[in-house]
Amino acid sequence: MSEAPVSLSFFDPSRRLHGIARAGLTLLFHGANPSAVGGAPEIDTRGETYRAELEDRLQLEFEPVSDIAQLAGSRVRVCQVSGMVDGTPINCLGTAAETVSPPEWDGLDALRAVSALFDPGHAVLAVARRPRGALGHGHELVSAVLVTDGELRAVEDARLSTVYDGDGRQRSAGMELWLPGEDFPRRASGALTGGTTLELPGLRVNASIFAWRMEGREGVGAYELTVRGEPPEAA
Numbered sequence: 001m002s003e004a005p006v007s008l009s010f011f012d013p014s015r016r017l018h019g020i021a022r023a024g025l026t027l028l029f030h031g032a033n034p035s036a037v038g039g040a041p042e043i044d045t046r047g048e049t050y051r052a053e054l055e056d057r058l059q060l061e062f063e064p065v066s067d068i069a070q071l072a073g074s075r076v077r078v079c080q081v082s083g084m085v086d087g088t089p090i091n092c093l094g095t096a097a098e099t100v101s102p103p104e105w106d107g108l109d110a111l112r113a114v115s116a117l118f119d120p121g122h123a124v125l126a127v128a129r130r131p132r133g134a135l136g137h138g139h140e141l142v143s144a145v146l147v148t149d150g151e152l153r154a155v156e157d158a159r160l161s162t163v164y165d166g167d168g169r170q171r172s173a174g175m176e177l178w179l180p181g182e183d184f185p186r187r188a189s190g191a192l193t194g195g196t197t198l199e200l201p202g203l204r205v206n207a208s209i210f211a212w213r214m215e216g217r218e219g220v221g222a223y224e225l226t227v228r229g230e231p232p233e234a235a
Helices: none
Strands: 006-012 017-022 025-030 033-036 042-046 049-054 058-064 069-071 074-085 088-099 108-119 122-131 141-148 151-154 157-164 170-178 186-200 203-214 217-227
Touching: 006 042, 006 049, 006 058, 006 074, 006 217, 017 058, 017 217, 025 186, 033 186, 058 088, 069 122, 069 141, 074 108, 074 122, 088 108, 108 157, 108 170, 108 203, 122 157, 122 170, 122 203, 122 217, 141 157, 141 170, 170 203, 170 217, 186 217
Parallel strands: none
Antiparallel strands: 006 017, 006 088, 017 025, 025 033, 042 049, 049 058, 058 074, 069 074, 074 088, 108 122, 108 217, 122 141, 141 151, 157 170, 170 186, 186 203, 203 217
């Protein structure tokens, strides 16, 4: 078993089937329709490969295709995913994230984790932490990496802006990524394709699937927003 808690996500746009599996929680998205699956998935590792199984619902392997991205207390890798979900064969991209340093909610108002996967060699991975009492996204601590041609590129400065609906759920988003030595940012834009809200003690989690566009490529990924207290204003 992996020592650090692991969260596994997969995105199969051709079948419109996506999911998130972690200890105590499995979410599946059939098109725009989310469902929480009862029971905890069994997640283990074999070498660098991750496996997730949950009775007859989920049998998946995650084979890393990128180096490890170190992002604000987590280690994230882009993976090639294969297996079965609800009897449907899956062959797509996904992510494997290990939590090395859990968020300390005494000092945070919000935590956002974003993935945008375009092909095995191109992706964006980002984590944003909003300190307690910060006014908006401009005061967040954002760490991000750009995967381009299969290599991790350091992002010197990253900004993630989000438009929310009236209930505080993310509807669309934009990313600006400044790389060392470049005069202009790389930009990505995303829009919601399906989402659900989970209520936890003192926290609310909006787990969403987003369609992304960047530099002529189309992709898909997750946008998970965890907030404390009242939902944030549009940022």
